[in-house]
Amino acid sequence: MIYITQGHERGIGLEVFLKSFSLLNSIQQRKFTLVVNSNTLKENLENLSAEYSIHDSKVTYNSNTLSIIKIDKLEITQSTDSLNMALSNISKNDILLTLPTSKDQLIDESILQKGYTEFLRSRFSNSNLCMVFKAYEDSTLLITDHIPLKDVPGKISTDLLKSKINTTIHGFKKYFFSLEEVLLAGVNPHCGEGGLLGDEDKSIFEYSKIENKEVKISGPYSGDTLHFHRNPSKKQIKVYMFHDQGLPQFKDKFRTIGLNITLGLPFLRMSVDHGTAFELYSKNKADFSGCYYMLKEAIKVDRKLQNEQQ
Numbered sequence: 001m002i003y004i005t006q007g008h009e010r011g012i013g014l015e016v017f018l019k020s021f022s023l024l025n026s027i028q029q030r031k032f033t034l035v036v037n038s039n040t041l042k043e044n045l046e047n048l049s050a051e052y053s054i055h056d057s058k059v060t061y062n063s064n065t066l067s068i069i070k071i072d073k074l075e076i077t078q079s080t081d082s083l084n085m086a087l088s089n090i091s092k093n094d095i096l097l098t099l100p101t102s103k104d105q106l107i108d109e110s111i112l113q114k115g116y117t118e119f120l121r122s123r124f125s126n127s128n129l130c131m132v133f134k135a136y137e138d139s140t141l142l143i144t145d146h147i148p149l150k151d152v153p154g155k156i157s158t159d160l161l162k163s164k165i166n167t168t169i170h171g172f173k174k175y176f177f178s179l180e181e182v183l184l185a186g187v188n189p190h191c192g193e194g195g196l197l198g199d200e201d202k203s204i205f206e207y208s209k210i211e212n213k214e215v216k217i218s219g220p221y222s223g224d225t226l227h228f229h230r231n232p233s234k235k236q237i238k239v240y241m242f243h244d245q246g247l248p249q250f251k252d253k254f255r256t257i258g259l260n261i262t263l264g265l266p267f268l269r270m271s272v273d274h275g276t277a278f279e280l281y282s283k284n285k286a287d288f289s290g291c292y293y294m295l296k297e298a299i300k301v302d303r304k305l306q307n308e309q310q
Helices: 013-021 038-047 078-089 116-123 149-155 158-175 189-195 202-208 243-254 289-309
Strands: 002-005 032-036 052-054 058-061 064-070 095-098 130-135 138-142 181-185 216-221 236-240 259-263 268-272
Touching: 002 078, 002 289, 013 032, 013 038, 013 289, 032 038, 032 078, 038 052, 038 058, 064 078, 078 095, 078 116, 095 289, 116 259, 116 268, 130 158, 130 243, 138 158, 138 243, 158 181, 158 202, 158 236, 158 259, 158 289, 181 202, 202 216, 236 243, 259 289, 268 289
Parallel strands: 002 032, 002 095, 032 064, 095 268, 138 236, 181 216, 181 236
Antiparallel strands: 052 058, 058 064, 130 138, 130 259, 259 268
């Protein structure tokens, strides 16, 4: 099963999902279950001028049929309630898709979390869950993500690199494809110029010398030139040390057609690579191409998992 959580009730998440879902065929549509507040769903369908009917466990709109789980009693926030309900239903080979929310909406054990990845790290007591971005032929792993830049050097260690890269290698093999090469970025400009620009790259150089029998480890390369080492004939992943080192190139190239992926969970979690766009809510103008890409990728992963079970 592929579960979708509704995200923020005043964001574009449900709009782009409902539009994308309507492009799937009926067999594909049966794979999805949306966890949603009934009134929020109704409001979004009316914003789309859709003909609809909401039942206990299904909604039909414009000749589409979608399974739903209702979260009509507000416990925390709609974003958190939807996520909690999905997590209470999800199994090992299911897939979790999360629609965009804001950073003031996700609360676990009464503690406000910075985003979905941090929420899942808290819920599953695993600080080393991996934040990965994927689009078409390009994949990027962030060793650190939502932390202040001043804290990055102190977080990077040989053990952290080993843990996150191995988790990503195994996750890609299970859900997508086998990686052939890992490209490492340094932290400092020019990887520190042998110490002239700092020694924060020491752990990265140490990790690059460890033999990995599954993939080739290359680098570290300067963060600003790592993308020049891309080889279209190989299944590669670029590994950047902090959030805004790795994502400018990715987002400039792919815009909203990309996936934010969490690896290291008992299941696969994916999200669109864009935010809530509150200013577009209810205007029926949001670009849904990124969400459609996510749904199609989820279907491919589901098919792969089902084939391997047979």
